[in-house]
Amino acid sequence: MNESQRLAYMDAMGVDCYVPRIQLLGALASTLCVMPIVEFVPASEVDGSAPAGIAQPDSTAAAKVAKASGAAATHALFEDDGKKNQRQAIASQQSVAEVTDELVSQTGSSKELPKFILSIVRANNVLLIDEGLPGHVNPQEYLQLLHNLLFALGAGKQTLTIDAFVWPINKNSQFDQSETAARQTLQAFLAKQVEQANIPTVILMGQTAAHYISEQPLAMAELIQHPQLAAQMIRCDSGFPLLAEPLLKKQLWQQLQPLYLTLQSTNAASKAH
Template identity: 30%
Template sequence: MDSGSQEMRRLAYLDALGVDTYVSREQLPGAAPTRRLAIVPPAHPVQPAGRPESTAQPATPPMPRLNADQAARSSQPDSGVGVTAVTPAASVDVPRFSLAAIEAGNWLWVEELAGMPLTTEQVQLVKSMAGALGHAEGAVESAPGQPQVQQFDWPMHSNQQLDQGEASARAAVAGFIGRKLDESGCRGLVMLGGGSAQRLPDLGFRTVKIESSAELLQRPDLKPAAWRALLTLVSAA
């Protein structure tokens, strides 16, 4: 194969790859001599070696452009053709919180945690209030045993395919607290702080709402009002 045919084949390869080829008009200083060939383009495109010439139409015809009206009409499904519409899942705000359920005396005490677990002082305060309630009820043992603390965290999993919204969170909290009340045999529920009251719907048990244990420790002047509210549990017994 002569040099002219080789150059034609090289240019055909470059053209098939979409690579533009350039030749300097004059000899560049310090560069190797440029081989200038008078190449006449063939009547038909030169096919690369080993690939038969194809006479078929392009596999993907150009997409026609649609104006706004045509696009709107084309988006409507044909009544004669079954189309399955895929609706993207709506973004739902996922509440994130933790609750502490404390079994002390004959009552279940629930408090929302502010990013930290209950301190020893908070648990001891709940134990003291439970003991005072037991004494008001005439219980022989006015000082209950060590409170049992269990934590509930929401969301309970990281699966984004499952509902983690506010309604599901309230249902999960209701199930958790309901099981604790049934299993422990507690006679009622004490909601410590406004956060826990917002998380839990009415379960049909005797319920009282007082300030959180953290607030009662920070502000002892709130304790008399909290105690009066707790006494309603005894009077309703």
């Protein structure tokens, strides 16, 4: 679509002028419309008059010339129009390509859009974000595994619920589905969960959750304070592989040792008071 077409659409809708001021949340970035190519035509060619200072040719002589070379003139005329249209088409394609390349470099739309599923497990005082469960994994067995893990860490008995975070949320191409949008949406979703339930601890399990929670790489088995979520956070391996390989529990337990020591210290301080 070029600028003339855009203005025609707005005129048909009764809109005099539209200029995007801000980018709406979840919307694609506004694109620039290509200006149509307008070729300058001298006034003498429009009204048939000759430029000042040039004598008008004799009408009889002009008629003889036209009669003698009419076919050649017609051929030259169409040839010139064809070349002009070809030049306009090439210039238009180049203009569109230049604008497209510029927009791609600014928005990163050439990158493959992310698609992923995360398991969101809510406990009484802990939020766990793990990889999306494969179809062969029994959700109840998985929740029982996480319940036992939290009890061993000293979080106490828990009531667990599981939900899924699916990206993209909306498959409409008009919505921003980039990696940046996925990260911002997930962070906003988790921040709301932490705030509403007053959850002090978040456990990231697996690679996908860690990648989209933070722009900076998160070290394994390191307890940190996440600035956006206002909660302490630790990263470890995914939980559902433990159902098939129980020997992996030892490695996961070692990764969660900083959280275990913190919870033990908190429980001891609470008992002392």
